[in-house]
Amino acid sequence: MPGSRRRLPTRDELRTWRDFLETTEALRSVLATRLQSDTGLSPGDYGVLLALSEAPGTRMRSSELAATLGWERSRLSHHLGRMERRGLIRREKTPADSRGAEISLAAAGAEAFQAATVPHLRAVRELFVDALTPEQLTAAGEIAAALRENLPAQKNQRAQKPASSTASEEPIHS
Amino acid sequence: MPGSRRRLPTRDELRTWRDFLETTEALRSVLATRLQSDTGLSPGDYGVLLALSEAPGTRMRSSELAATLGWERSRLSHHLGRMERRGLIRREKTPADSRGAEISLAAAGAEAFQAATVPHLRAVRELFVDALTPEQLTAAGEIAAALRENLPAQKNQRAQKPASSTASEEPIHS
DNA sequence: CTCCAGTAATTGACGTGTCAGCTATACGAT
DNA sequence: ATCGTATAGCTGACACGTCAATTACTGGAG
Numbered sequence: 001m002p003g004s005r006r007r008l009p010t011r012d013e014l015r016t017w018r019d020f021l022e023t024t025e026a027l028r029s030v031l032a033t034r035l036q037s038d039t040g041l042s043p044g045d046y047g048v049l050l051a052l053s054e055a056p057g058t059r060m061r062s063s064e065l066a067a068t069l070g071w072e073r074s075r076l077s078h079h080l081g082r083m084e085r086r087g088l089i090r091r092e093k094t095p096a097d098s099r100g101a102e103i104s105l106a107a108a109g110a111e112a113f114q115a116a117t118v119p120h121l122r123a124v125r126e127l128f129v130d131a132l133t134p135e136q137l138t139a140a141g142e143i144a145a146a147l148r149e150n151l152p153a154q155k156n157q158r159a160q161k162p163a164s165s166t167a168s169e170e171p172i173h174s
Numbered sequence: 175m176p177g178s179r180r181r182l183p184t185r186d187e188l189r190t191w192r193d194f195l196e197t198t199e200a201l202r203s204v205l206a207t208r209l210q211s212d213t214g215l216s217p218g219d220y221g222v223l224l225a226l227s228e229a230p231g232t233r234m235r236s237s238e239l240a241a242t243l244g245w246e247r248s249r250l251s252h253h254l255g256r257m258e259r260r261g262l263i264r265r266e267k268t269p270a271d272s273r274g275a276e277i278s279l280a281a282a283g284a285e286a287f288q289a290a291t292v293p294h295l296r297a298v299r300e301l302f303v304d305a306l307t308p309e310q311l312t313a314a315g316e317i318a319a320a321l322r323e324n325l326p327a328q329k330n331q332r333a334q335k336p337a338s339s340t341a342s343e344e345p346i347h348s
Numbered sequence: 349c350t351c352c353a354g355t356a357a358t359t360g361a362c363g364t365g366t367c368a369g370c371t372a373t374a375c376g377a378t
Numbered sequence: 379a380t381c382g383t384a385t386a387g388c389t390g391a392c393a394c395g396t397c398a399a400t401t402a403c404t405g406g407a408g
Contacts, residue, residue: 008292009299016315017302022244023318023325024198030325044364063386070196075365077388082363099373099386118182125183128191131324132317139313141190143306144197150305151197151204218394237356249395251358256393273356273403 027127034123039116044079045088046120049113052089052105059104061094088112201301208297213290218253219262220294223287226263226279233278235268262286 009017032043041049051068052058060068066076080103083089088109094100105113132140183191206217215223225242226232234242240250254277257263262283268274279287306314 007299008295009303013303013311014295014298016311016318017298019318019322020198020302020314021202023322024194025202026325027321028195028199042363061386066387072366073387074367074389078364081388094386097374097386099371101387121182121188124188124191125181127324128194128321129183129187131321133320136313136317136320137187137190139310140194140317143310143314143317144190144193146307146310147201147302147305148193148197150301151200216393235356240357246396247357248359248397252394255358268356271356271404273401275357 031120031123031127035116035120038119038123039112041112041116045083046113046116048076048079048083049088049105049109049116052103053110053113057104058110059102062091062101062103065103083109205294205297205301209290209294212293212297213286215286215290219257220287220290222250222253222257223262223279223283223290226277227284227287231278232284233276236265236275236277239277257283 028043035041035043035046047069048065051065052060062076062080063073066073069076071079080089080091084091086108087106090104090106092102092104094102129137202217209215209217209220221243222239225239226234236250236254237247240247243250245253254263254265258265260282261280264278264280266276266278268276303311
């Protein structure tokens with residue numbers, strides 16, 4: 001018996017890992033496909049449009065947007081380029097800092113987002129929330145927390161909103 | 175109160191969904207980065223090499239490989255192209271069906287896989303298995319099963335191995 | 349044998365993601 | 379003012395994925 005194997009997962013643990021990995025991947029992919037065919041938006045598009053719609057004046061500095069989404073700046077640049085081509089957003093120069101760009105929601109983007117939100121949330125409900133018992137849903141949250149806790153510190157932490165007071169006055173969004 | 179919102183997730187359910195989504199994504203990405211820097215392989219490379227190493231003669235028909243991995247053929251073609259360029263695998267013509275291609279493990283591929291397996295499994299243990307309590311690990315498996323159950327039927331089901339008899343004679347792999 | 353529908357695998361176009369490097373501006377120290 | 383470094387954003391190269399179309403062969407119906 002090679003003692004060096006002590007720290008390797010057992011067969012059952014690996015099976016669980018594989019199932020977990022594949023299932024979350026499949027779920028992601030089904031959700032993405034559905035969003036795409038329902039509304040023509042990718043998950044990335046949806047995230048960008050969501051952040052912009054919630055921003056005051058539906059406009060945001062590019063780097064602020066990157067921080068909100070937890071994306072690298074170059075990723076955002078590429079993505080915004082594609083979204084701009086499709087007329088979903090606009091890029092303008094900032095008066096304040098002339099290195100900066102201000103991203104604003106275009107009419108087409110606002111409409112697309114409007115049209116996307118209900119179907120998307122319904123899909124999340126159907127494919128995730130309703131698939132689990134209340135106990136499983138709670139467990140899923142705890143598992144996510146435990147995993148995240150254990151993850152090495154990352155550069156692109158998701159921006160944390162300063163938790164609104166009463167927990168029910170804001171628009172419901174994913 | 176708009177009755178049309180009945181089927182939308184609540185704020186808490188959405189929060190759980192977001193946490194779950196982001197955490198699994200982060201986990202995947204950390205694991206991928208680690209595999210890459212430890213061994214120069216992507217998760218895709220690893221999967222291909224794993225399937226080939228377990229195949230009799232370390233060779234397989236391309237479409238069989240696609241079925242084993244649950245990948246689309248075109249995805250596999252592209253990936254094999256990249257792996258072939260790096261000398262990890264070889265493509266040969268099949269004697270049986272001259273439309274077919276036989277994929278075989280090249281020496282460099284076998285070595286790379288050998289070198290990758292222990293570090294990779296250790297990482298899975300560290301970042302997934304050891305992050306969870308035994309109960310959470312069980313719950314994770316059940317959650318995956320429940321979600322998968324609820325997913326619409328997919329074209330690319332993962333090929334199911336005909337469960338070996340005693341559950342402990344085969345090589346441990348992810 | 350000939351035709352043709354089906355199958356194996358590849359290809360090209362294009363969206364998406366990362367990394368490394370570039371340009372332009374900002375701004376504190378001198 | 380000017381020098382140096384930091385910051386904002388963009389770009390190019392390349393890996394990865396999907397979709398639709400293509401190529402080349404198989405195998406049965408006539």
